[in-house]
Amino acid sequence: MGATRDTLILVTATVSDTQKPAQAGFCVSGITDFADGISAIDTHHIRPALDASYLLIRNGRAAFVDTGTALAVPHLLAALDQKKLSAEAVDWIFLTHIHLDHAGGAGALLKHLPNARVLVHPKGAPHLVDPTKLIQATIGVYGADFFAATYGEILPIPADRLQVSEDGVPLLWVDRTYQCLHTPGHALHHYVLWDPLARAVFAGDNFGVSYRQLDVSGRAFVMPATTPSHFDPSEMHRSIDRIAALQPAAVYLTHYGQVTEIERLAQDLHRGVDAYVAIADRHPAGFDRTVRMCAELFEWLSGELDAHGDQSDVKTRHEVLDLDIDLNVQGLISWATRTGTTKLSGT
Numbered sequence: 001m002g003a004t005r006d007t008l009i010l011v012t013a014t015v016s017d018t019q020k021p022a023q024a025g026f027c028v029s030g031i032t033d034f035a036d037g038i039s040a041i042d043t044h045h046i047r048p049a050l051d052a053s054y055l056l057i058r059n060g061r062a063a064f065v066d067t068g069t070a071l072a073v074p075h076l077l078a079a080l081d082q083k084k085l086s087a088e089a090v091d092w093i094f095l096t097h098i099h100l101d102h103a104g105g106a107g108a109l110l111k112h113l114p115n116a117r118v119l120v121h122p123k124g125a126p127h128l129v130d131p132t133k134l135i136q137a138t139i140g141v142y143g144a145d146f147f148a149a150t151y152g153e154i155l156p157i158p159a160d161r162l163q164v165s166e167d168g169v170p171l172l173w174v175d176r177t178y179q180c181l182h183t184p185g186h187a188l189h190h191y192v193l194w195d196p197l198a199r200a201v202f203a204g205d206n207f208g209v210s211y212r213q214l215d216v217s218g219r220a221f222v223m224p225a226t227t228p229s230h231f232d233p234s235e236m237h238r239s240i241d242r243i244a245a246l247q248p249a250a251v252y253l254t255h256y257g258q259v260t261e262i263e264r265l266a267q268d269l270h271r272g273v274d275a276y277v278a279i280a281d282r283h284p285a286g287f288d289r290t291v292r293m294c295a296e297l298f299e300w301l302s303g304e305l306d307a308h309g310d311q312s313d314v315k316t317r318h319e320v321l322d323l324d325i326d327l328n329v330q331g332l333i334s335w336a337t338r339t340g341t342t343k344l345s346g347t
């Protein structure tokens, strides 16, 4: 039986074993359980509660949505153990997109899962079979030292264990029909996984980034993820609208966890995309462009956090936001360079 919209919202997270939540729906590490057999697994990428994989369980069968990096594999296998599921019970690894903080562990994980297949956007499939370019591109964004310390060994995925997603085509798994919806904007190789019965969307990075430590009275703060190198503001606006039009009860973000109040967050994301692009417009060139854009984006986000009611100090905000600010500015510059314009091409 699937949860209704109301039950999904009302079931606050239960936290496995001895892990104690800092607040409802949030745990610093480990596994956070939601309704409908959905659990968030902290992949422990960079810092706690930054990067999630989701474990879906239906009638004793299992699927992962995104995997984190190759270093996350022990955490994912431990989560199966904790749920008393064998590796043979896993049917799918759904990869919302192939950025390596979400897909980097798929090849290594697959070696442990004899029955699993990987579902990936057709534009992403070749780069999982041969991840050379993907690794090079990631090193280009993060640097070689950071990559070596935080991503682990990226293993290729055999082509015969890959299946490509088809936009909107029903996908039956166990007792439930899912849909992959192709949603560019954050990346060309991005889909979101839609569970109509649970009214749940697994959004990857296409419904923004929302860290639980910025929640105020249970209300989420969300910001767009304009990471290099395929950010496209018009497509991102369309994808946000496509997700919101489903009227989901909850959206599950890889960064990080479950968010509700989807209509409000969609409006916040639209405003954020426009604000990010306006910042790029104001800094079209110059040797210190990146520094200026990062400073302005921090100021804009700080103003939004003030309006949200967040009372954290400047140092804390930098700790939470600076990684995203750096990536988002890189993505804005990449987009402006690629398109030869910093003008928003319409919403």
Ligand SMILES: [Zn+2]
Binding pocket: 097, 099, 186, 187, 205, 227
């Ligand atoms: Zn991404």
